[in-house]
Amino acid sequence: MLALGRDLVAQDDPRFAELSPAEARTVWELCQRDVLREVYYRADRANGVLVFEVPDVTAARAAVDSLPLVAAGLIDFDLVPLKPYPGFARLFREG
Numbered sequence: 001m002l003a004l005g006r007d008l009v010a011q012d013d014p015r016f017a018e019l020s021p022a023e024a025r026t027v028w029e030l031c032q033r034d035v036l037r038e039v040y041y042r043a044d045r046a047n048g049v050l051v052f053e054v055p056d057v058t059a060a061r062a063a064v065d066s067l068p069l070v071a072a073g074l075i076d077f078d079l080v081p082l083k084p085y086p087g088f089a090r091l092f093r094e095g
Helices: 014-032 057-065 087-092
Strands: 002-007 036-041 048-052 075-080
Touching: 014 036, 048 057, 048 075, 057 075
Parallel strands: none
Antiparallel strands: 002 048, 002 075, 036 048
16 A cells, blocks of 8 residues: 655644654554555655555555544545556466
């Protein structure tokens, strides 16, 4: 599951700085629980991109909602369900 972050308030809101240690801690805990696989910032703007290893959108939403910045209403994430790329199988077909 791909999660694309977006701001709900201006990034100069002081709550960002107040909550950033708790945010980092929660992200770390999700990684340690094998719920969150990869964490990035977009190169074109200061928003997070998260890759979750979860069974469905409901589980991804629960993980996202556990983030302090989301709970405070400062950011949210658009969730994009992903599925495996099947194209490599074409390389190994006989005939």
